[in-house]
Amino acid sequence: xxxxxxxxxxxxxxxxxxxxxxxxxxxxxxxxxxxxxxxxxxxxxxxxxxxxxxxxxxxxxxxxxxxxxxxxxxxxxxxxxxxxxxxxxxxxxxxxxxxxxxxxxxxxxxxxxxxxxxxxxxxxxxxxxxxxxxxxxxxxxxxxxxxxxxxxxxxxxxxxxxxxxxxxxxxxxxxxx
Amino acid sequence: xxxxxxxxxxxxxxxxxxxxxxxxxxxxxxxxxxxxxxxxxxxxxxxxxxxxxxxxxxxxxxxxxxxxxxxxxxxxxxxxxxxxxxxxxxxxxxxxxxxxxxxxxxxxxxxxxxxxxxxxxxxxxxxxxxxxxxxxxxxxxxxxxxxxxxxxxxxxxxxxxxxxxxxxxxxxxxxxxxx
Numbered sequence: 001x002x003x004x005x006x007x008x009x010x011x012x013x014x015x016x017x018x019x020x021x022x023x024x025x026x027x028x029x030x031x032x033x034x035x036x037x038x039x040x041x042x043x044x045x046x047x048x049x050x051x052x053x054x055x056x057x058x059x060x061x062x063x064x065x066x067x068x069x070x071x072x073x074x075x076x077x078x079x080x081x082x083x084x085x086x087x088x089x090x091x092x093x094x095x096x097x098x099x100x101x102x103x104x105x106x107x108x109x110x111x112x113x114x115x116x117x118x119x120x121x122x123x124x125x126x127x128x129x130x131x132x133x134x135x136x137x138x139x140x141x142x143x144x145x146x147x148x149x150x151x152x153x154x155x156x157x158x159x160x161x162x163x164x165x166x167x168x169x170x171x172x173x174x175x176x177x
Numbered sequence: 178x179x180x181x182x183x184x185x186x187x188x189x190x191x192x193x194x195x196x197x198x199x200x201x202x203x204x205x206x207x208x209x210x211x212x213x214x215x216x217x218x219x220x221x222x223x224x225x226x227x228x229x230x231x232x233x234x235x236x237x238x239x240x241x242x243x244x245x246x247x248x249x250x251x252x253x254x255x256x257x258x259x260x261x262x263x264x265x266x267x268x269x270x271x272x273x274x275x276x277x278x279x280x281x282x283x284x285x286x287x288x289x290x291x292x293x294x295x296x297x298x299x300x301x302x303x304x305x306x307x308x309x310x311x312x313x314x315x316x317x318x319x320x321x322x323x324x325x326x327x328x329x330x331x332x333x334x335x336x337x338x339x340x341x342x343x344x345x346x347x348x349x350x351x352x353x354x355x356x
Contacts, residue, residue: 038206042199141206148199155195159188166181 004058011051018047041142045122045149052115053153059084059108060160067101067167071174098175101168112161119154122147209242216309217241219276221320224303226295232287233301233322239276247274248315249306250286257298257324265289276307297325 021029033040050057062084066076078093078100085104092103126147129140223236239245251268267289276282286303288295295301301322306315 038203042203144202148195148202151195151199155188155191158191159184162184162187163181166184 004054007058008051008054011047011054015047015051037138037142038145041145042149045146046152047149049115049119049122049150050153052118053157056108056111056115056157057153057160059104059111060157060164063101063104063108064160064164064167067164067171070097070101070171071167096175098168098171101171105164105168112157115154115157119150122150213242213278214311215241216243216245216311218316219245219305219307219318221318222281224320224322226322226324227285228294230285230287231290231292231294232285233303235284235286235303235305235320236281237276237284237305237318238281239278242278243309243311244278245276245307245309247272247276247284247305247307250284251304251306252286252288253302253304254288254292255300255302257296257300259296260293260299262293262299265292295324299324 018029021027022033023030066081066084070076076097078095078097081097081100081104082088082090082092085100085107087103087107092100095103122143125134126143128134129136129143132140134140134143217240220238220240221235222238225234226232227234237247248271250270250272251266253264253266254262255264256262270286272284274282274284284305288301301324303320303322305318305320307318308315
């Protein structure tokens with residue numbers, strides 16, 4: 001939980017400081033970005049998309065971890081699970097641990113689809129540039145760099161999502177038995 | 178997905194692919210940037226004699242990433258056995274032809290007016306002087322053009338050809354000029 005917030009704030013700070021430096025022409029960062037458009041757009045895509053993927057990456061990672069621990073026999077506190085799923089309703093503690101995992105997974109679902117949709121838009125944009133439908137030049141390089149930078153957190157979200165889904169499913173089966 | 182190992186394999190394969198794409202993307206952009214800053218030597222890909230205009234049309238390819246400008250042309254005419262024309266030199270023809278990067282440009286060089294049309298075996302040694310934006314120096318390309326031999330690779334075969342085939346080739350050249 002703490003690592004998630006720390007990383008999120010670091011990325012937001014990097015983004016804000018970077019954009020302030022560029023927009024106000026401090027440190028000549030804008031000139032560097034113009035000289036290396038592919039690196040600049042890659043970093044913007046990586047940091048910008050990671051800010052939105054952060055909750056998903058830590059959510060699915062934490063879910064997979066605690067579900068795997070539960071399968072090995074550790075009993076996590078129901079309060080902790082609800083806190084991580086950001087569900088403050090105490091009544092939900094009556095549910096079994098595996099159902100709380102399923103609830104946590106369900107909470108992350110809308111974030112996942114919003115995130116995938118944003119990545120899809122960037123991907124389509126890069127594709128149109130790649131097919132020369134929107135013109136070429138620096139804009140095409142920037143669009144491709146942005147898409148590749150965004151693809152890194154997206155791949156993490158994809159893999160962790162599959163992993164968490166597997167462990168939640170086995171936790172539900174484990175509880176039934 | 179039932180198997181965590183399957184998830185791992187899929188994720189690792191995707192990660193390798195993504196890393197590959199990102200690496201090649203950065204390599205590609207840096208290489209294209211480096212190439213864009215190299216002025217290359219222009220290559221004369223083809224030279225054709227236009228009989229009606231009494232000129233030679235050179236197709237010059239600029240393989241580099243920088244535009245180059247031909248600022249001067251000069252040529253030496255060496256007569257072959259079949260012509261009565263005497264050798265002559267024309268130099269310092271000022272021109273201003275830009276060769277865009279990565280493209281083939283046609284450059285027309287008019288031969289001296291009033292001279293006889295080219296015959297088989299006549300040689301025109303053309304010199305193109307060009308400049309590029311990186312330095313004030315002048316560079317030259319010298320291209321020998323022999324009437325009747327189309328390409329330099331064929332030059333060795335030319336010697337073994339029978340007179341009839343040479344006559345045929347001359348006819349081809351003649352037709353090409355009319356087009």
